[in-house]
Amino acid sequence: MILIKNIEVYAPEKIGEKDVLITGNKIYKISNEISLNTNLKIKVIDGKNKILIPGFIDSHVHILGGGGEGGYKTRTPEITLTDLTKHGITTVIGCLGTDGTTRTMSNLIAKAKGLKEEGISCYIYTGSYQFPVKTLTQNIQDDIILIEEIIGVGELALSDHRSSHPSIEDLVKVASQARVGGILSNKAGIINIHLGDGKENFSKILQVVENTEIPITQFLPTHCTRNPKVFEEALKYAKKGGYIDFTTSTTHKFLENGETKCSKALKITLEKNIPIENITFTSDGQGSLPKFDSKGNFIGLDIGKSSSLYEEVKNAIIKENIPIEKAIKVITENPAKILKLKNKGTIEEQKDADIVILDKDLEINTVISMGKIMIENKKIKVKNTFI
Structure with a gap:
């Protein structure tokens, strides 16, 4: 006791x-x-x-490491228990990223089970950047229904030169399988979408929502503060009722001092009368943060830090004067509700x-x-x- x-x-x-x-x-x-x-x-x-x-929920972490965009030596290392706990994170959702070849779903589920044995709660997304989605059972719906730790699909890439460029029809199929898998297992069945710097932005997601019965809340787009245009479109998307996720480790230029500040983005979003319940923060911990030139050539790399998750929430409280009870929602109650983590948040x-x-x-x-x-x-x- x-x-x-x-x-x-x-x-x-x-x-x-x-x-x-x-x-x-x-x-x-x-x-x-x-x-x-x-x-x-x-x-x-x-x-x-x-x-x-409440303990913090970091719902987008490369628990196996990420990257490799600069060759094998740029593969980032696996996360450790204390990388998470010393920064207040008690629940983590693991995902694959660009590399769905040398990092696999079998590796991911094993890492998740290991973190659970060490004492924290861990769930995962099935898939990676690529389409067709690489799963554990060869079927998205089966993965979500049969594998306890799998709660949805991610990190499926859109609007990015590293994406497999799925069609609208492809995205509808993924969303449909994830939704039914979630319904039958009482899980979120969410699709975690990696948004890149491309021209498509939110357009494919919106076309799915506008032309099918799949609700906008079936998607959780991340990296919504990566550049001014994405952020502007994210605000419009949230006004339609969509969820938006701000990546606290992002290094792209945006708001001040040459770096994205999720705390400032949160303040702006709330001033636009977007419900706090539609917003989450995630760290992209252990993910690679590659830098490319205008021709798509790799020119450098940073690594996502789990420490950034609470740092940005604290900045929101101290620097942006957002009340504690509101600011902490983006890493506690909000992700718990969106991801149907019933005993969390x-x-x-x-x-x-x-x-x-x-x-x-x-x-x-x-x-x-x-x-x-x-x-x-x-x-x-x-x-x-x-x-």
Whole structure:
């Protein structure tokens, strides 16, 4: 048992100073005061002058590594447990990217299961940039229905010179299979779309939505702040009811100091009266961030950092004056609802005990995943299997 005393709770809505009791991997009780038999084995955490929020959900991470656009030496490394937990991430969704050849669905599912064994929650998308979609069972619908960890399709690339350039009909088939697979398994069946710098932008997604019965909420386009034009179109897309995802690791020029600032983009989006519930942040952790010249030639590479996820949320709170309870939604409640992660994203009784404790300066102090303390007082308590 873990008892957190006298802590300010954002669930993500502010519910005031509470005591929170964790038993096993669940939040058992939230109350103004909880008193327990002192003979019980209880870990007590003093929450005075601290803030409790839900554990973070990073729903676009290259857990196997990504890249290779500059040759084999530019393949980025796999993510580790503490790459995630020390930055407050207790749930991660893994995906393949450009390389669906040397990194496979078998590799991805094994990595996901390994992260689960180490103590965090992990799900994955089936597929990669390419069409036809490379799956585990040779069928999108079967993957989603039969494989516990698979919740949708991704990262299918559109509007990018590295894309397989699927037709509208191809995209309809993928969306249909994903949707039915999700319905039959009570999963999201979402299609995570990589948006590149090309001319197509959101057009293919919109054509699918306008000409079929597939709802706009079946898609989750990412990299929506990669350049001004994509961002402008993303705002229009969100006004139609679509979900938009901002990549916190993106290095493309956009808003200020030559770098995209998702915190600023969030403020602009909210000022346009777009519902906060339609917006998520993801890190693109361990993904390669290649740079190409105007002719598509590779000229350099950066790597996505999981640390950027909460950094941009914190910037939204401190620099953009977005209230805590609103800013943290983009990495907690929103992705949980969009991806149908039913026990994630909020601080409620009987939900999974995924918790981040912040100091008053909003620095991460303690991280609890599925009821287990991973980080305590900024020190790693549960380390990677291989150090």
